[in-house]
Amino acid sequence: MTTIQPQPFAPPLAPIRLRTALARIILEQVLxxxxxxxVLPDGSRLGRSHASGTEPSGIRPVVELRHPTAFFERLARDPKIGIGEGYMDGHWRAAPGTDLADVLLPFAERLTTAVPRPWVALRRIVDRAVPREQRNTLTGSRRNIEAHYDLSNDLFASFLDETLTYSSALFDRTRSLRSQSLEEAQLRKVHAILDEARVTQGTRVLEIGTGWGTLAIEAARRGARVTTLTLSREQAALARQRAEAAGVADAVDIRVEDYREARGRFDAIVSVEMIEAVGEEYWPTYFRALDGLLAQGGTVAIQAILMSHDRYLVTRRSFGWIQKHIFPGGLIPSLQAVSEVTERETELRLTQVHTFGQDYAETLRRWRETFLRAWPLVQRLGFDETFRRKWEFYLAYCEAGFASGYLDVAQLRLERAA
Known part of the structure; x- marks a missing residue:
């Protein structure tokens, strides 16, 4: 929006005032x-706020805009990042009785239609390129991973289930969700992807992205020999302890190592929600590495967050709130992008796709509820209220993305072309 220029006689603050006024007008039209x-501090509603329809519950979500001037100024300076940062700073909140994910869901459902078409052209002006320091070079990847996963093992343990699994669970849709614990659903996910990779007794397994070791432990319990890679020293240390406690340490080799540094041949390569951290620039390198490490007749199984190809093309060069505050260097691919890069760069081909995006929405809902209940403990770890709001927004934002279908998650099987 910086193309709006003041007249020569305008005061120095005119550009930001104009952008702030424009941000308010656009949001009113979105609403x-x-x-x-x-709802504004005086009790009035912003704009008409009378868009037709309600949510499935029959109740319209309500937002309290507590500091309108500060919020619109932030939105004017950085439209893509300002909404999330406004929540972090307490400029707005879900009203009492309204869940944050319920606020975000209607926007996610109307992502391509909420902004009136005349304003969509401004995207080219407001979009910011991904900073070069977030590139996933060998050193950049370590820095990006450490920024998230080395926050604190105790932080993640406060809201994850007993498996310490930080990826989508897989629920049994023939049973009620309430009857299934998150631990049960996470183990179902782990064994589903091990099945996709055909991991059995004696299988040589390479795992890219150790997490806290649950998949490696379960593969070892099947009789496999596992090499697992992580860039997080915090994760590696705890994963080693957990493998030892499970009695499978002799079958699990946990390495602090980049996938580009891996050597050997493996019958199965498994990677759960790691491709999102690779970065588009390095997708060819990543898939060529998988191809080169896979033994003849072997299988690759990847769990990946996905978006539609149209949305991927729109967002691939754009810097957003998630990249700035949660996952530096991250980019969500489309299924088409995965297929195209593997066909262009490798002999690997997609042979199986199983999607379960609604299960991720449920997983995130449970994480957020647990995180908020555990906040007194998390706070004692040294995290402040801004961090709490940041993670609450992150988990609710992602939940809305999966609940709306804007995001999906899938287990993908890749094999060499016959």
Whole structure:
């Protein structure tokens, strides 16, 4: 929006004032299309806030805009990042009785239609390129991973289940969700992807992205020999302890090592929600590495967060709130992008796709509820209220993405072409 220039006689603050006024106008027009009510400090509603329809519950979500001037100024300076940062700073919140994910869901459902078409052209002006320091070079990848996964093992343990699995669970949809614990659903996910990779007694397994070791432990319990790679020293240390406690340490080799540094041949290569951290620039390198490490007749199984190809093309060069505050260097691929890069760069081909995006929405809902309940413990670890709001927004934002279908998650099997 910086193309809006002041006249020569305008005061120095005119550009930001103009952008701030424009940000408010655009949000008011968005609210004409999205069934969410935004209430100002004086009790009035922003704009008309009368978009038709309600949510499935029959109740319209309500937002309290507590500091309108500060919020619109932030939105004017950085439209893509300002909403999340406004929540972090307490400029807005879900009203009492309204869940944050319920606020975000209507926007996610109307992502391509909420902004009136005349304003969509401004995207080229407001989009920011991904900073070069977030490139996933060998050193950049370590820095990006450490920024998230080395926050604190105790932090993650406060809201994850007993398996310490930080990826989508897989629920049994023939049973009620309430009857299934998150631990049970996470183990179902782990064994589903091990099945996709055909991991059995004697299988040589390479895992890219150790997490806290659950998949490696379960593969070892099947009788496999596992080499697992992570860039997080915090994760590696705890994963080693857990493998020892499970009695499988002799079958699990946990390495602090980049996938580009791996050597050997493996019958099965498994990677759960790691491709999102690779970065588009390095997808060819990543898939060529998998191809080169896979033994003849072997199988690759990847769990990947996905978005539609159209949305991927729109977002691939754009710097957003998640990249700035949660996953530096990250990019979510499309299924088409994965297929195209593997066909262009390798002999690997997609042979199986199983999607379960709604299960991720449920997983995130449970994580967020547990995180908020555990906040007193997390706070004692040294994290402040801004961090709490940041992670609450992150988990709710992602939940809305999967619940709306804007995001999906899938287990993908790749094999060499016959």
């Amino acid at each position: 004409d299309r999205v069934p969410v009510d935004v």
